[in-house]
Amino acid sequence: MHPKVLLVTGGAGFIGSNFVLEAVRRGHKIVNLDALTYAGNIDNLASLAGNPAHEFVHGSILDGALVSNLLTRHRPDAVVHFAAESHVDRSILGPAAFIETNINGTFTLLEAALKHWRALPEAEQGNFRFLHVSTDEVYGSLTADEPAFHEETPYRPNSPYSASKAASDHLVRAYFHTYGLPVVTTNCSNNYGPYQFPEKLIPLMIHNAISGKPLPIYGDGQNVRDWLYVADHCDAILSVLQAGRLGGTYNVGGLNEQKNLDIVNTLCEILDELHPAGAPHNQLITYVKDRPGHDRRYAIDCSKLQRELGWAPKESFHTGIRKTVQWYLDNAKWVEKIVSGEYREWIKGNYSARN
Numbered sequence: 195m196h197p198k199v200l201l202v203t204g205g206a207g208f209i210g211s212n213f214v215l216e217a218v219r220r221g222h223k224i225v226n227l228d229a230l231t232y233a234g235n236i237d238n239l240a241s242l243a244g245n246p247a248h249e250f251v252h253g254s255i256l257d258g259a260l261v262s263n264l265l266t267r268h269r270p271d272a273v274v275h276f277a278a279e280s281h282v283d284r285s286i287l288g289p290a291a292f293i294e295t296n297i298n299g300t301f302t303l304l305e306a307a308l309k310h311w312r313a314l315p316e317a318e319q320g321n322f323r324f325l326h327v328s329t330d331e332v333y334g335s336l337t338a339d340e341p342a343f344h345e346e347t348p349y350r351p352n353s354p355y356s357a358s359k360a361a362s363d364h365l366v367r368a369y370f371h372t373y374g375l376p377v378v379t380t381n382c383s384n385n386y387g388p389y390q391f392p393e394k395l396i397p398l399m400i401h402n403a404i405s406g407k408p409l410p411i412y413g414d415g416q417n418v419r420d421w422l423y424v425a426d427h428c429d430a431i432l433s434v435l436q437a438g439r440l441g442g443t444y445n446v447g448g449l450n451e452q453k454n455l456d457i458v459n460t461l462c463e464i465l466d467e468l469h470p471a472g473a474p475h476n477q478l479i480t481y482v483k484d485r486p487g488h489d490r491r492y493a494i495d496c497s498k499l500q501r502e503l504g505w506a507p508k509e510s511f512h513t514g515i516r517k518t519v520q521w522y523l524d525n526a527k528w529v530e531k532i533v534s535g536e537y538r539e540w541i542k543g544n545y546s547a548r549n
């Protein structure tokens with residue numbers, strides 16, 4: 195892909211910052227709009243300090259005037275939209291922020307992008323893309339023997355998070371069908387890797403295990419997720435940006451279904467080897483009250499992306515999860531900076547009610 199100018203939203207979050215680092219490495223110029231909520235962390239982008247290929251803008255996707263100004267000033271080839279509230283448990287305890295950011299924020303961004311796109315000369319209009327990053331959770335929950343989600347699976351979101359993402363997907367679709375805005379959407383499974391905020395399963399368990407704290411398994415630990423290494427997700431997004439069909443949606447997955455309890459046991463085994471604690475880490479496993487409405491199983495059929503764009507996950511779970519544990523061991527300072535203040539309040543609020 196020729197070097198492009200990309201307006202990235204949410205590029206200081208987990209996937210967004212991995213994407214920005216990789217896109218800059220591949221020669222693209224990034225304008226990075228991020229509100230720096232609790233989940234945004236400018237430290238993730240420290241290696242880009244002084245690099246003219248990255249411009250950070252502290253602001254919200256809900257600020258239509260700011261978004262319009264950035265579009266006019268930078269004339270990006272594409273908007274790559276990551277910004278969202280992304281944690282299911284937070285959406286259960288406080289759904290309002292999810293409606294505001296994920297639905298109204300996406301709407302604001304679409305409106306600004308449409309106005310900008312309409313004013314572009316025809317040649318530039320043809321090149322412009324609005325890439326919306328979404329989740330497999332919009333499809334709802336599978337039983338153990340149902341086939342994996344494909345692009346035509348009906349939407350059945352079950353949490354305020356997935357419902358708000360589903361609403362944003364529908365808006366993106368509508369802006370293509372109604373106004374012709376050149377959009378494309380990706381629906382990806384659970385990501386893991388460096389820079390993931392330690393409220394999500396894998397980094398939370400690594401952090402708690404290293405700190406000798408309980409490893410809280412919701413319900414029976416038999417819920418299944420498909421796990422993809424974050425670099426593979428970023429690679430998929432760049433492929434879809436380059437050659438995805440306009441108005442299309444692409445499922446992205448790791449072909450790697452695992453039960454939560456198996457994930458946590460794997461993490462414990464790796465830590466027993468890389469960071470021995472005297473006693474096996476899995477002794478810290480504690481069963482806690484289940485998440486309300488907890489989706490039982492997600493599985494993704496990503497054959498369309500493989501067939502049409504030649505994408506496939508490169509990292510195996512075996513290597514990816516070891517790299518991830520090692521990253522958290524090597525970056526204790528990054529974690530320590532986060533696990534103070536607001537984080538402590540969240541942990542107290544989410545887990546004390548489960549005991």
Ligand code: NAD
Pocket residue numbers: 203204205206207208209210227228229230231232233234235253254255256275276277278279280281295299327328329330359381382383384385386391
């Ligand atoms: P994250 O919570 O780590 O990061 C979200 C980022 O968005 C943060 O930097 C935050 O500051 C920013 N943000 C929030 N509200 C904003 C606003 N109003 N304006 C500008 N920036 C704002 O999330 P993530 O895990 O990196 O997920 C990124 C995207 O990928 C989300 O849209 C999510 O739904 C989607 N997704 C995530 C996963 C996953 O496993 N994490 C899987 C599939 C899809």
Ligand code: TYD
Pocket residue numbers: 281282283384393394395396398410411412413417418419454485
């Ligand atoms: P999470 O990382 O929050 O992602 P999502 O809910 O979007 O899939 O959780 C992954 C799985 O791990 C999910 O089934 C809930 C479970 N889980 C626990 O068992 N304990 C925990 O402390 C957390 C945060 C999650």
